[in-house]
Amino acid sequence: MLKTNGQKLIKDGVIVDNTWALIAKPEGDAAEVAVPAGQVIVPLSVWAAQKAQLQARADVGVWLDSDEVAESIGEDANHFPVIGVNFPGFMDGRAFSTARLLRERYGFKGELRAVGGFIRDQLCYLRRCGVNAFAFANPETDLEIAVKSLNDFNEYYQASVDQPLPLFRRRA
Amino acid sequence: MYIYDEYDNSILRQRVAQFRDQTERFLAGDLPPEQFLPLRLQNGLYVQRLAPMLRINVPYGMLNSAQIRKLAHIARHYDKGYVHVSTRQNIQYNWPDLTEVPDILSELADVGMHGTQSSGNCIRNTTSDQFAGVAEDEIIDPRPYCEIIRQWSSFHPEFAFLPRKFKIAVTGSEKDRAAVQVHDIGLQLILKDSGEIGFKVYVGGGLGRTPVIGSVIREFLPEEDLLSYLEAILRVYNLSGRRDNKYKARIKILVRAVTPEVFAQKVEAEWEHMKDGYSKLTRAEIERAKGFFTAPAYEAIDNAAAQAGVDAQAADSVAFSKWLQRNVRGHRVAGYAAVTLSLKPTGIAPGDITDGQLEIIADLADEFSFGEARTTHEQNIVLADVKKSDLFALWQKCKTAGFATPNIGTITDIICCPGGDFCSLANAKSIPIAEAIQRQFEDLDYVYDLGDIDLNISGCMNACGHHHVGHIGILGVDKSGKEFYQVQLGGSASNDASLGDVLGPSFGADAMPSVIQKLVDVYVANRTDEELFIDTYRRIGAAPFKEKVYAKN
Numbered sequence: 001m002l003k004t005n006g007q008k009l010i011k012d013g014v015i016v017d018n019t020w021a022l023i024a025k026p027e028g029d030a031a032e033v034a035v036p037a038g039q040v041i042v043p044l045s046v047w048a049a050q051k052a053q054l055q056a057r058a059d060v061g062v063w064l065d066s067d068e069v070a071e072s073i074g075e076d077a078n079h080f081p082v083i084g085v086n087f088p089g090f091m092d093g094r095a096f097s098t099a100r101l102l103r104e105r106y107g108f109k110g111e112l113r114a115v116g117g118f119i120r121d122q123l124c125y126l127r128r129c130g131v132n133a134f135a136f137a138n139p140e141t142d143l144e145i146a147v148k149s150l151n152d153f154n155e156y157y158q159a160s161v162d163q164p165l166p167l168f169r170r171r172a
Numbered sequence: 173m174y175i176y177d178e179y180d181n182s183i184l185r186q187r188v189a190q191f192r193d194q195t196e197r198f199l200a201g202d203l204p205p206e207q208f209l210p211l212r213l214q215n216g217l218y219v220q221r222l223a224p225m226l227r228i229n230v231p232y233g234m235l236n237s238a239q240i241r242k243l244a245h246i247a248r249h250y251d252k253g254y255v256h257v258s259t260r261q262n263i264q265y266n267w268p269d270l271t272e273v274p275d276i277l278s279e280l281a282d283v284g285m286h287g288t289q290s291s292g293n294c295i296r297n298t299t300s301d302q303f304a305g306v307a308e309d310e311i312i313d314p315r316p317y318c319e320i321i322r323q324w325s326s327f328h329p330e331f332a333f334l335p336r337k338f339k340i341a342v343t344g345s346e347k348d349r350a351a352v353q354v355h356d357i358g359l360q361l362i363l364k365d366s367g368e369i370g371f372k373v374y375v376g377g378g379l380g381r382t383p384v385i386g387s388v389i390r391e392f393l394p395e396e397d398l399l400s401y402l403e404a405i406l407r408v409y410n411l412s413g414r415r416d417n418k419y420k421a422r423i424k425i426l427v428r429a430v431t432p433e434v435f436a437q438k439v440e441a442e443w444e445h446m447k448d449g450y451s452k453l454t455r456a457e458i459e460r461a462k463g464f465f466t467a468p469a470y471e472a473i474d475n476a477a478a479q480a481g482v483d484a485q486a487a488d489s490v491a492f493s494k495w496l497q498r499n500v501r502g503h504r505v506a507g508y509a510a511v512t513l514s515l516k517p518t519g520i521a522p523g524d525i526t527d528g529q530l531e532i533i534a535d536l537a538d539e540f541s542f543g544e545a546r547t548t549h550e551q552n553i554v555l556a557d558v559k560k561s562d563l564f565a566l567w568q569k570c571k572t573a574g575f576a577t578p579n580i581g582t583i584t585d586i587i588c589c590p591g592g593d594f595c596s597l598a599n600a601k602s603i604p605i606a607e608a609i610q611r612q613f614e615d616l617d618y619v620y621d622l623g624d625i626d627l628n629i630s631g632c633m634n635a636c637g638h639h640h641v642g643h644i645g646i647l648g649v650d651k652s653g654k655e656f657y658q659v660q661l662g663g664s665a666s667n668d669a670s671l672g673d674v675l676g677p678s679f680g681a682d683a684m685p686s687v688i689q690k691l692v693d694v695y696v697a698n699r700t701d702e703e704l705f706i707d708t709y710r711r712i713g714a715a716p717f718k719e720k721v722y723a724k725n
Contacts, residue, residue, distance in 0.1 A: 069411065091210060091293070093333025094710045100330055119207050121194060128329035152190045154253060155183050157323040157398075159328070159450050165452055167179060167323065167398075168457040 009135040016025040070101035079110035087116035103130035120146040130161035176284035192274035207574035216287020227290040230319040232300035233261040233546040237534040242531035257523040295325035301349040304549040312361040335413035336421035336425030351665035376427030379635035382423040387432035394452040404443035438460040468542040473507025478560035486710035495578040513575035518610040522588040583625040591631030598631035600648025600655035612685035641665035
C-alpha cells in the first residue's frame with residue numbers, strides 16, 4: 001500500500017492540500033478494482049483494464065511504478081490531469097527518466113507527481129526532470145524545510161525539462 | 173587547461189553549500205545514515221576501515237600548480253600529510269574528519285576542484301590519456317571532449333541514481349593509454365580522410381567481479397552528436413539496467429544480456445528522438461572547448477642541437493641515461509619531451525605522495541612545464557611539456573624529491589589499490605605485496621632487460637588495481653580469514669585489450685616474490701629477441717608458466 005504524507009504535498013513550490021486519493025496496486029485482477037468517485041490516481045494496471053469506463057472521467061489520474069515505462073501511457077499522457085511516478089525506494093532512479101520522457105517526448109502538461117520513497121535531497125533534480133508535485137511517503141518529512149531543496153541549484157550545465165537549453169547555448 | 177568561469181564557480185559553490193547542509197543535518201540526526209550514504213558518496217566521501225576516505229576528481233588527469241598547492245595544503249591541514257593517486261587519475265585523502273569535509277570542499281572550490289560524483293551510482297570523472305595534447309601518436313586531442321563530457325555529466329539531474337557506477341574514458345591516440353575498452357563507455361576519437369571528427373563508441377567494458385571487454389556499438393559517431401548519444405546510452409541503462417542485484421547492475425551485464433547488437437538498436441532508437449535537440453553540440457562550443465587546450469608558448473628549438481646536448485649529458489651519467497630511457501618520452505613539438513615522475517620507489521605505497529612532494533611538483537610544473545601536471549591511471553605524475561635542455565636539471569631535482577626512480581613501464585611500476593591496509597572492501601593487503609615484489613626486482617639492469625611488464629595488484633575482486641588487465645595480475649582473496657593471492661596472466665588494457673587467465677591455485681603472501689620471479693624466468697627462457705612478456709605469454713600459453721610455478725620441488 002502506498003502511503004502519503006498526510007494530506008499535504010509540495011506543488012509548484014508551495015505546500016498545498018492533497019485532494020487526490022491514490023489507489024495501490026491490486027493483488028488480484030485489475031479489472032475488478034472498484035475505482036471510487038472523486039479525484040483518484042489509479043495504478044497503470046487498473047487504468048489499462050478499465051480504460052473504457054475511466055477515460056470518460058476528468059478526475060482520474062494514473063501512476064507508474066518504477067518498472068513501468070512512460071511509453072505505456074505515451075500519447076495518452078495529456079488525457080490525465082495528474083500522473084504519478086513512484087519511487088519504491090529513493091535509490092531507484094528510473095522515475096527521473098520516466099518523468100523527462102513524459103514531459104519531453106509525450107508533451108505531458110498536467111501535474112507530474114513524485115510518490116513513494118524519494119527524499120528531500122532529490123527535489124531539485126526531480127524538478128529539473130519535470131516533476132512539479134511531491135507527495136512524500138515519509139509522514140515525518142517537514143515540508144516547510146524540504147521545499148528549500150527544490151532550489152539547491154539555480155544554474156545547470158545540461159538541458160532538461162526546466163531549462164531546455166544547455167549552458168553551452170546560453171553562455172555569454 | 174580548462175579554467176572555471178562564473179557559471180562553473182557558481183554551480184560548484186551551490187554544491188558545496190548543499191553538501192554542507194546535508195552534513196550538518198546528518199550530524200544533527202536529521203538525515204538518516206542510509207540517506208546520507210549516497211549523498212556523501214556523490215561528494216567523494218567513503219567511510220573506510222580506519223577513517224573516512226575523500227576522493228577528489230582530477231578531470232582527465234589535468235592539474236595546475238595552484239591546484240596542486242591546494243591539495244598539499246589540505247593534506248597538511250586536514251589530513252596526515254600525504255595523498256594517494258588513484259587508478260582513475262583521482263586524488264584520495266585517507267584520514268579526513270567528516271565534520272571538516274565541507275570545509276575541505278569549500279577550499280577546493282577556490283581552485284575549481286571537488287569530489288562531485290567521484291563515487292556513488294552516477295557518472296564518474298571522465299578519464300583520458302596522460303599524454304593528451306603532446307603525444308607523437310595523437311590523432312585528436314581528447315581533452316576538449318572530456319571537458320564537454322565533464323560539464324554535461326556534472327549534476328546531471330536524470331542520471332544521479334543509476335543502477336550502478338558509470339565510467340567514461342576517451343582516447344585520441346593510436347595507442348590507447350586510457351584503457352577505453354574496459355570502461356562503461358569508451359570513446360576513441362577518429363579523424364576521417366574528409367576531415368570529419370567523431371568517435372568509435374564502446375560500451376559495456378569493465379573490470380570488477382565480472383570483467384568484460386567493451387563492445388563497439390557505433391563505428392563512427394559525429395562529434396556534434398556526442399552528448400545526445402551519451403544521453404541515449406545512459407537513459408537506456410537507467411531504465412533497463414538491473415537493480416535487483418548490485419553485482420549484476422553494471423551496464424556490461426545489461427549489454428551482455430540483451431546482446432551488443434540489440435543494445436545498440438535500443439540506443440539508436442532512443443537517440444533518434446533526441447539527436448537534433450538542443451544538446452547537439454554547436455561548432456562554437458566545440459571550438460570554445462578546444463580553445464582551452466591550445467599549445468602553450470613553446471619556444472622554437474633546434475631539436476638536433478637539444479638532443480645532442482641531452483645525449484652528451486647521458487654519456488656522462490648512467491643514472492641519467494636510465495631515467496631518460498624509462499621516464500622520458502617523445503613529444504610532438506621539436507625540442508620538448510614528456511616526463512613521468514615515478515611514484516613507485518620501493519618502500520612507498522604505489523601512488524602515495526606527501527604534502528611536501530606535492531609542493532615540489534607544483535614548483536617543478538611552474539619551472540619546467542607551463543605550470544601544469546597530470547595524474548596517470550598508472551598512479552604516476554606527468555610533466556608534459558619539458559624542454560630537452562631542461563631535462564638534466566629536472567632529473568636532479570626529481571632525484572632529490574624522490575621522483576626519479578627510473579622504472580616507468582617496468583615490473584616495479586606496479587598499479588596497486590590501497591588494499592586491506594585502508595579499504596573496507598578489500599579481502600587482502602596489496603601494498604606489502606607490491607613492496608615485496610619491488611624488492612625482488614631491485615637490480616635495475618635486470619628489470620630493464622625484462623622490458624615493459626604491466627604488473628597490477630587488486631586487494632579484492634572489485635579490481636581497483638586493474639588486475640584483470642595486467643600482463644601479470646594479482647588478486648587478493650580471503651580463505652577462511654587468511655590472505656591469499658591469485659595470479660592471472662595475459663591481460664592488457666591497450667588496443668589489443670584482453671583479460672588475464674587465472675594461472676591456478678592461489679599463494680600465500682610470502683610466496684609471491686618467488687612466484688613472480690618464476691614467471692619472469694619462464695619468460696626469459698622462452699622469449700625471442702623482440703618479445704615482451706605479454707607477447708611470449710600469448711605465443712606459448714599458460715602451460716610452461718604453470719609447470720614452473722606449481723612444480724613439486
